[in-house]
Amino acid sequence: MRWKRKAAALLESALIALSFSGCFSYHELENMTIVTAVAVDEGQNGKLYHLSFECLNMSSGGEEGQQGTQPVILESEGNSIFDGVRNALTEASQKLYFSDCQEVILSRKIAQKGIRKVLNWFLSDAETRVTLRFVVSEEPTAAELLNQKQKTAQTPAFEISGALEEAYADSLACLPLKLYEINNILSEEGDSLTLPGVRVEEKPGKPAWLRLGRTAVFRDDRLIGWLPENQVPYFLFVRNRVQNGLIVPGNRMPGAAFEIAESKTDLDFSFSGSAPFAEVRIKSQVTADELATGQKNGDLSSPNFNELEKSARNTVEAGVESVVEYVQKTSGVDIFGFGYKISKEYPSEWKKLSKNWDGTFRRMKCRADAEIKVRNTSKLVERDAAQ
Template sequence: MNKSFILLFVIIITSTFLLTGCWNYNEVEKLAIVSGVAIDKNEKDNKFELTAEVIDLKSTQVGGRFNSQRIQSDGDTILDAIRNMIKISAKKLYWSHATTFILSENVAKEGILPVLDFIARDKEPRLSINIFVSKEKTAAELLSQQSISTEIRSFEMDYMLLANDSLSKVPEVQVYEFMNDLSNQGISPVLPTLEITLNEGKRTAELGGTAVFKKDKLAGFLTLEDTKFLLFVKDKIKGGLLIVNDKEGESPHVVTLEIFKNKTKIIPNYSNGQLSIDIRTRTDVSIAEEDTTKNYIDEKGRAELRKKAEKYLERNIERVIKQAQQEFDSDIFGFGNTIMRKRPDLWKEIGKQWGSIFPELKINVDADIHIKSSGHILKPIQVGD
């Protein structure tokens, strides 16, 4: 064996023994490890009110489980409120493990820039932190609800977003993505929302849909269901369901389609001074559930169901786009950004007028749905006389 290699191996092994141990135990004891924070505004003096969820290290030493505690303070700025927590905790807050920032509706309406500035400027918070907007009266109350999967509320909210691939009803937006959309032309940012629900009679947090922004200020909300159609336009559908409610005929019924794959293309068209956007979706689904004996499995039935599902998707995409145009006046779909990338010459001509063009923009939606299977059932369940 090469002597140089042996020498290197000995050095590595020796260093391993010399450098291990509880060398940083005291440092950890001096820190309050933050898992998440809620940011509110005091109506009396307009100060920031912060509620930090801190991991309780003593609970892990005693019972072997992670628990959390909450620390509250206020300040003229976010950093001022954070530093004031030292008066309560006697420890400096450590932000490198924080996963969640929750903003109250009031904070989001006034503008999110102070929050972004703290996260981007400080060396500890990661740019992959998730930011939520609270649909409750305050952001702090979301950190005091019962947890279902873990005692650390902020971590549970992070897990909710990770599980959203099978739901596709909230946008998954991390800090750096929000900042990119905020700084780019022709696109407005969005954030996921949180609200309180009852589970077995106890209050707990749940995903609530989408917070729509115009520049850095909150403009309004989309529901969970409407968010799905926003994600179709943005080509961010990873799964979820399409529920086709057929109200026509003598026996109204519902068919549930499970989404396996989707691809959306946005194509800007400009002719004779008229601008329009073509949205083309291609979606692979299967029949997951139905409450009818009508045969949607054979070739004829499948073609009929496909047509109904395509109309359902087209109609709802158009509806959500119109809502963004008329109610929010906010291009959350990035149509302007698409024009800037695909037709920079055109964007140079119309970019400065985009704020007045977007609300009147003509949209054409073409959905193409392919029904791949019907599960284990080869024909609908029949009910005897």
């Protein structure tokens, strides 16, 4: 019996040791090529895909994506993504390691033909993270974004990744979607996919740099149009994906700016006639970072602050109604998820509407109702005084 107890103790110790030893598919990093981004373009010479891999040369020292880490671009072609990855081994001479891959950049032509086959490989690969993000190149090819000369110490892959995080969190510039979110949208009824666009920005006398641009709009998995940059913030309001950012009334109150502290959007629908009516209810709390010229600091209950709240409310309501109308008249696909919401909360109505949802979406009316509260004036300044 003693040997049985010893064997059990050894087995228990081994299991504990294994739990602290890392992944079962562990590989030595020096035996692999670390991929930080993949650009997918149309292939040549009869091949369907041309792939460009941004890879890190870790032997040069430095942390991932930072100064001292030199990116290397490997290229290959294939009739599938898997075929292209395997063909890249002839140039890399090492296994490609995708666990640190930041994003996949799609060319416009690839996106127009359909991205589902591209997605499927990344979904099925054991190393790829489901948090991987996808963007669409606004340049003629996807590869030229990776070949762009670095403006900072970061590689193009980490520049784009950082821009996606910062833009979504602070500037209402895009809606970055992870791989699993993209797959969910393509699998659901009543919702359409959007992806951030990235382009090369050039100004005379300054080095070119990568920046976020318009938002790509899809019907199913095919690119069909673009949402202008100035419409994206209100698209995010409808989708309840606002974290921070600014509301700038513009001509409604020149010089005023409101920083969003928190925001929540609810969708409600009524049904009469051939198309539903959508009401977008937005509740936001903001701080007034700048007063319009001539405005005076004061109590939140003063007429001045009532006017500030009214200006912010009118700006958001007009922007939301405008972006819905714009999408209805241009691409005509439901990127707001109205249909998805109806399918979950009004299944009997959705059963009648789902057969021709795109047509119904184009006809439906939408009204925005925003409640904007100025909650903090600690940073409030008058523009005249600051100039």
